[in-house]
Amino acid sequence: MNTLQLTTSIKKEVWEYKRIFVWLPAIIASLIILAPLIGILLIDGSLSAFFLNNNPNVTWTGFWQQIAEVQHDKMFNVISFSFSSMLFVPFLLIATLVQLYYFIACLFDERRDLSVLFWRSLPVSDGLTVGVKLLVGAIILPGFFLLAATLTLVLFLILAFIFTVIMAVGYDISLWGLWGSSNIFSHMMTSWLNLLPYTLWMLPLYAWLMLVSMFSSKAPFLWAIIPVIIVLLVEAFIVHYFNLESQVLLGLLTDYFSISENNVNHYLHDQSSISLVPMKVISSKISIFGITLSAVFIYATYWLRANRSHH
Amino acid sequence: MSEQWNKDTPIYLQLYQQVVSRILDGYIKEGEALPSVRNVAAQYQLNPITISKAYQMLQDEEIVEKQRGKGLFVKPGMQDLMLSRERETFLTKQWPSILSQINRLKLSANDLLTNQGENS
Amino acid sequence: MTSLINVSNLTKQYGEKAAVDNVNLSVKAGQILGLVGPNGAGKTTCLQALLGLTDYQGEVDILGYNPKTQRTAMLNDVAYIADVAVLPKWMKVSQALEYMAGVHPNFNQSKAEEFLAKTNISQKSQIKQLSKGMIVQVHLALILAIDAKVLILDEPTLGLDILTRRQFYSHLLEDFYTQEKCIIVTTHQIEEIEHILTDVAFIQSGSIVLCEDTEHIKERFKLVAVNQESIEQAKELKPIFSNSLMGLTTMLFDGVEQESLSSLGNITSPTLADIFVGVMTKEAC
Numbered sequence: 001m002n003t004l005q006l007t008t009s010i011k012k013e014v015w016e017y018k019r020i021f022v023w024l025p026a027i028i029a030s031l032i033i034l035a036p037l038i039g040i041l042l043i044d045g046s047l048s049a050f051f052l053n054n055n056p057n058v059t060w061t062g063f064w065q066q067i068a069e070v071q072h073d074k075m076f077n078v079i080s081f082s083f084s085s086m087l088f089v090p091f092l093l094i095a096t097l098v099q100l101y102y103f104i105a106c107l108f109d110e111r112r113d114l115s116v117l118f119w120r121s122l123p124v125s126d127g128l129t130v131g132v133k134l135l136v137g138a139i140i141l142p143g144f145f146l147l148a149a150t151l152t153l154v155l156f157l158i159l160a161f162i163f164t165v166i167m168a169v170g171y172d173i174s175l176w177g178l179w180g181s182s183n184i185f186s187h188m189m190t191s192w193l194n195l196l197p198y199t200l201w202m203l204p205l206y207a208w209l210m211l212v213s214m215f216s217s218k219a220p221f222l223w224a225i226i227p228v229i230i231v232l233l234v235e236a237f238i239v240h241y242f243n244l245e246s247q248v249l250l251g252l253l254t255d256y257f258s259i260s261e262n263n264v265n266h267y268l269h270d271q272s273s274i275s276l277v278p279m280k281v282i283s284s285k286i287s288i289f290g291i292t293l294s295a296v297f298i299y300a301t302y303w304l305r306a307n308r309s310h311h
Numbered sequence: 312m313s314e315q316w317n318k319d320t321p322i323y324l325q326l327y328q329q330v331v332s333r334i335l336d337g338y339i340k341e342g343e344a345l346p347s348v349r350n351v352a353a354q355y356q357l358n359p360i361t362i363s364k365a366y367q368m369l370q371d372e373e374i375v376e377k378q379r380g381k382g383l384f385v386k387p388g389m390q391d392l393m394l395s396r397e398r399e400t401f402l403t404k405q406w407p408s409i410l411s412q413i414n415r416l417k418l419s420a421n422d423l424l425t426n427q428g429e430n431s
Numbered sequence: 432m433t434s435l436i437n438v439s440n441l442t443k444q445y446g447e448k449a450a451v452d453n454v455n456l457s458v459k460a461g462q463i464l465g466l467v468g469p470n471g472a473g474k475t476t477c478l479q480a481l482l483g484l485t486d487y488q489g490e491v492d493i494l495g496y497n498p499k500t501q502r503t504a505m506l507n508d509v510a511y512i513a514d515v516a517v518l519p520k521w522m523k524v525s526q527a528l529e530y531m532a533g534v535h536p537n538f539n540q541s542k543a544e545e546f547l548a549k550t551n552i553s554q555k556s557q558i559k560q561l562s563k564g565m566i567v568q569v570h571l572a573l574i575l576a577i578d579a580k581v582l583i584l585d586e587p588t589l590g591l592d593i594l595t596r597r598q599f600y601s602h603l604l605e606d607f608y609t610q611e612k613c614i615i616v617t618t619h620q621i622e623e624i625e626h627i628l629t630d631v632a633f634i635q636s637g638s639i640v641l642c643e644d645t646e647h648i649k650e651r652f653k654l655v656a657v658n659q660e661s662i663e664q665a666k667e668l669k670p671i672f673s674n675s676l677m678g679l680t681t682m683l684f685d686g687v688e689q690e691s692l693s694s695l696g697n698i699t700s701p702t703l704a705d706i707f708v709g710v711m712t713k714e715a716c
Contacts, residue, residue, distance in 0.1 A: 008533025015526050016519070115519035118570075123506035124534055310484050318700045321649065322626065353605035356597065357626045358463055358645075 005124060009132040010140065013106075020098045021141060025148035028094055032087070032152055084187045087156065088149045095145035099137055103209035106133045107305065108220045116309050126306040130210070134298065138199045138206055146195065150188055157184065190279060197283040204290045205257075207297035214304045228253075256290065322357065326365035331374070334385060335393040345375060345383045434459050435581050435613045436481070440489035443476050450476040451487070452637040458581075458630075461610040465624060466617045467707060468634035474617040477634070478585050481615070482511060493581060507536055510579035512587050518566055520559040524552060531573055543576035546606065564595040571599065575606045582607065584616045588623070596620075600627055625703040633710055641710055645703070652709075653684045653692055654701040661695040668692070672709035683709040 014021050107130075110116040119129070199206075209224055216223040235249050259281060267280040316322050333339045348366065352359045366383060369375045374393075375383040413423070436458040443451040451473045458464050468474050479485040483498030483505065491498055496505035518527065524547070531538045547554070550568050558566060574582070582603075588596040604627065608614065618624060631648065633641040643651065657665045657680045666673075668691060670682035683701060684692060692698055701709070 004533050008530055011533070012526075012530055015523075016521055110519070113520055114517045117513040117517045118519065121506065121511050121513065122531075122534055123503050123536070125503040310479070316626070318702065321646070349605045349608070352608070352627075353601040355626075356600055356604075356624075358629045359604065359608060359610075360461070360629050361626070 005128060006132065009124065009128060010136060013132065013136040014140075016109075017102060017105075020102065021144050024094065024098060025091065025145045028091060028145075029148040029152045032090060033155060081187050084153055084184065084191075087153050088146075088191055091145045091149035091152075092142075095142045098145070099141055099206070100209060102137045102141055103133075103206050104213050104220050104224060106137065107210060107213040107301070108216065111217075111309065120309060126302055130298065130302045130305060134206065134210065137210075138203070139195065142195060146192055149191075153184075153188065190276065194279050194282060197279060197286060200291065201282055201285045203294040204297070207294040207301070211297045211301045211304075214301045256285065256287070259285070323361050323364035323368065326351075326357075326362065327368045330365070330369060331393055331397075334374070334389050335397055337390065339385055341385050341387045341389050343385055344381065345369075345385070347382065435494055436615070437492040438477075438481070438489070439491075441477065441480055441491060442488045443473075443480060443485065444488075449637050451480070453489075454634070454637070454639055456632060456639065456642070458613045458615060460580075460613055462629050463608070463614045463616070463627060464630045464632060465621070465628040466615060466632050466634060467619075467621050468617075469711065471636075472634045473637040474634055475585070476637075478583060478615075478617060481583060482509075508579055509581045509583065510574050510577050511583035511585070512570065512574060513585050518558045518570055521557065523555060523557050524569055525554040527558075527569065527573060528554070531576070535577055537578050538573075539576045539578065543572045546572040546575055546602075563591065564598075567591060567595055567599060571602055575602065580612050582612065582614045584614065586617055586619065588618070588620065596623065600624065621704050621707055622702065628703075631703060633707060635711060641706075648703070648706060649700050651686055652701050652706050653687065653689070654699045654705060655682050655684065655692050655695050656680075656697040656699070657682055658696045665695045671713045685710075 110119060120126075212220050212224040232247070232250050232253075235247050238244070239247050264277065264281055267277050267284075316325055330339065330345070334341075339345070345366065346354075348359050348362045351357070351362045355362075366375070370377060370383065374386065374389055376386050378384055434457045436456065438454060438456040441451055441454040441456075442449060454473070454477060456464075456477075466474050466477065476485065480487040480491055481493060481498060483500075483502035486499070493505060494508050496509075498505055522530075528540055528543055531543070532540045544554075547569070550565070552561065552565050552569060558569070561569065588599055591599070600623075603614070616624065616628075625645075628645050630642070630644045632639050655665065655670075659678075659680075662680055665680075665682055668684060668687050671685050672683040674681045683705065689698065
């Protein structure tokens, strides 16, 4: 195994799934950029509704006035953070769906069209293959979406810059002040950095899907969902029959994957910088058990690929 | 194209014979190189060892000679040599039985040479 | 002459049944070995053992590698084609070349490109746009460009038309084979590659029933069109196979001298296919 093998293998994954890696984020980005632009062109004043989500009476001029007023306000930091987060949200949502699809497909497609016979005739170890698919699905794939989101944000900033230059002539808006207090760049950075704790949190799910991708001979999606449902149903039955307290497994699963108000508030209060909140929240969800379970799934996936691909 | 090889003679011998015939008929000229072993193997769908054996025999019989790095070349004077060898083989081995057959059928030289197209 | 492949006492059991039972094989440089046998004879299992795809008992050594424990390293010097048409459908030819160059240390990209230049396959085409024959050519181009010492082919021409089959073997002989390399082929179509093989091994029910080089095999086996009156006498010599059709009896003899047979009738050399049928039928009885 060497660097060239690693980079070539990553390239191969991107080639194979190019539609979802490159085209999909590009399409979303274009939609996000185009939609408000069309909105601006068609309806004046609705822009503020889009951005600030309040009072439809606010007009363009009112908007700039507000900026002039709040630019040095601490709240501006929060507002701009919310804005950039909102911009990232559609990208991240779609990225999640695409990731789940990729993990289910990554080891299934090659067995379905028999190309696994070709891949395994080459000196690429199964460990490298499984590792690369995990890396691609967990980091590189969301990376493409984050990149698209970041570029969209940058584009918006450039447009905003142009607007403020034109519009701010009558208002006392200090551009550097705006940039300074909005901390746009640190917001962007944290979005990227959040990827790491997020990956560790979601790792059990990724590993489970990869394992399903490896062992199912058809309908991997069903294989991913149905065993879990069956286990939960069995548990529900047992709980009901024996009149027990509550469903342990169901509780564990829902707790693990959800972010509650409490979580957020806990961190919201004792942090000075809002942009660190998501990272703290996400990091708190990572569990040793989850990581261990992921390791087990990943090893099983590797073992199956090394020993059972050809059956 | 793959040839139809006679089952009863080893293929390398048949190949040897084929090269000899080609030289005799002038298709392979003196001083010309024989095609490479690989080439012949690929064309005739034979294994290279068979070809090598035939080529070795040609070398042993001094019909071709090896030129370093360039391959096997037909030696000068081979066409004539082949002609006299094949003549001898024909006259000593094949002709006598043909001759006795001609006598048996009581055919004259005239009959043989003018009736060429008649009895097909 | 060094052995590139050495198989000793190879055994693989599925429960009670042995798919492969004490098989011994060795392939030297320059040999082209055909492993021939009916379905279920154990050819595939043998090949899987050679390629490290299954557990086995016994020893397998390919170029000094243990295929089970050193599989990835072994594949640097061993090429195999499991099925000539299994290239990934989504890939473009240019991507396949780039991938091989990045992943295989012994891949010579220009050699592959030279080979492809002689075909009418564009580097921009996707595999799924190519006909089966073209896919074979691409796969072959990739394999030829790896300077592998050992090539293992598992029914490589299954499902291909005759033109593609001929081309496949032509290219193999012309562009791949050298005296330092060896090839193992498993196949059903013995007539087609009969003359290409330097050695042949017949396998049946997990055991090798015959392993011989193709020259000697022609000297060893004789096909006799036995005269009616000599039939009883012929039977004394224990033919391994006998066939009567329209009053003509043909018998196959193994290792019986020419002189003993000459009085019985007309002697010819059997084809490899004839020998295969004869030996297999004998074993089945």
